[in-house]
Amino acid sequence: MRITNQREIILQELKKMKTHPTADELYDVVKRRLPRISIATVYRNLERLSEAGLIHKLEYGGRQKRFDGDIHPHCHVFCVKCGRVCDVDTRSDWSIKDVVMDAKGFQIFEGSLQFEGLCPECQLKDSKNIN
Amino acid sequence: MRITNQREIILQELKKMKTHPTADELYDVVKRRLPRISIATVYRNLERLSEAGLIHKLEYGGRQKRFDGDIHPHCHVFCVKCGRVCDVDTRSDWSIKDVVMDAKGFQIFEGSLQFEGLCPECQLKDSKNIN
DNA sequence: ATTGGTGCAAATGCTTTGCATAAAG
DNA sequence: CTTTATGCAAAGCATTTGCACCAAT
Numbered sequence: 001m002r003i004t005n006q007r008e009i010i011l012q013e014l015k016k017m018k019t020h021p022t023a024d025e026l027y028d029v030v031k032r033r034l035p036r037i038s039i040a041t042v043y044r045n046l047e048r049l050s051e052a053g054l055i056h057k058l059e060y061g062g063r064q065k066r067f068d069g070d071i072h073p074h075c076h077v078f079c080v081k082c083g084r085v086c087d088v089d090t091r092s093d094w095s096i097k098d099v100v101m102d103a104k105g106f107q108i109f110e111g112s113l114q115f116e117g118l119c120p121e122c123q124l125k126d127s128k129n130i131n
Numbered sequence: 132m133r134i135t136n137q138r139e140i141i142l143q144e145l146k147k148m149k150t151h152p153t154a155d156e157l158y159d160v161v162k163r164r165l166p167r168i169s170i171a172t173v174y175r176n177l178e179r180l181s182e183a184g185l186i187h188k189l190e191y192g193g194r195q196k197r198f199d200g201d202i203h204p205h206c207h208v209f210c211v212k213c214g215r216v217c218d219v220d221t222r223s224d225w226s227i228k229d230v231v232m233d234a235k236g237f238q239i240f241e242g243s244l245q246f247e248g249l250c251p252e253c254q255l256k257d258s259k260n261i262n
Numbered sequence: 263a264t265t266g267g268t269g270c271a272a273a274t275g276c277t278t279t280g281c282a283t284a285a286a287g
Numbered sequence: 288c289t290t291t292a293t294g295c296a297a298a299g300c301a302t303t304t305g306c307a308c309c310a311a312t
Contacts, residue, residue, distance in 0.1 A: 002266060002311060023302080038269045043302060045267090061190040064301065077237045089233040099244065102220040106208045108248040113227065116243075120236040133286055133291060154277080169294045174277060176292090195276065 001052060009033050010045045014055055015069035020076070020085040022064040058085065060114060079119040088115060132183060140164050141176045145186055146200035151216040153195040189216065191245060210250035219246060
């Protein structure tokens with residue numbers, strides 16, 4: 001994979017962010033350093049970088065894809081109200097393989113555990129009956 | 132929720148299918164009984180039925196949404212090649228709650244475990260180097 | 263020099279919506 | 288008879304693609 005300016009800056013900026021941005025959120029950030037970059041380049045590179053295992057693609061619920069520069073294995077919670085995503089710490093002595101009994105002939109590569117909930121901000125709004 | 136003919140037949144047909152169909156796959160099936168039904172009606176009803184908890188919506192990886200008429204709690208494997216979805220049997224003595232250590236202030240409603248792999252058909256094709 | 267990447271705009275594909283009409287309670 | 292659902296076509300929105308140009312090796 002060729003190291004282009006665009007590719008490097010996309011990777012750098014994503015690694016800085018802890019918010020698991022969508023492609024267009026990252027585009028807005030990257031544009032500040034590369035004003036002429038195209039959204040297509042951002043999409044293409046996010047795809048290539050995640051194929052290469054340098055970043056992670058988070059795909060959840062009909063919503064927009066999100067990307068994570070932190071590739072150390074971990075789980076995520078998704079706020080059902082605002083869409084915010086946070087990391088979740090899980091017990092280290094737990095393994096997905098221990099859980100499957102019958103995979104119906106499928107060869108399983110990967111398991112992923114994800115959570116849905118309300119983020120602290122949306123809990124607050126809820127308790128005040130705002131929206 | 133009003134019981135219309137369309138709604139009832141959509142629910143009936145989905146409950147019959149074990150393939151976790153997409154909205155348009157189900158539309159094709161339902162059309163055989165209701166030739167004038169619109170795809171919009173199928174989408175609207177699948178949404179209402181899943182809000183009502185009568186069916187489950189499966190959302191996985193950028194792909195099209197799939198629907199499941201079987202609402203008893205269970206996990207799914209998604210074939211990374213053909214998109215096929217199957218049920219997975221898991222150990223009953225295992226609980227998602229036992230796994231989370233720190234949810235960063237999120238109030239967690241639900242956890243879901245899903246798997247990626249190759250279905251038997253795609254394993255076969257792979258071994259024969261077809262596609 | 264050759265291959266792969268970029269920017270732009272247009273296309274794609276799934277899903278949703280506005281609106282007039284029809285059916286359910 | 289009041290409300291909710293339907294069918295149709297059009298719109299929406301995230302993402303992808305074709306193509307001519309450009310840059311990295």
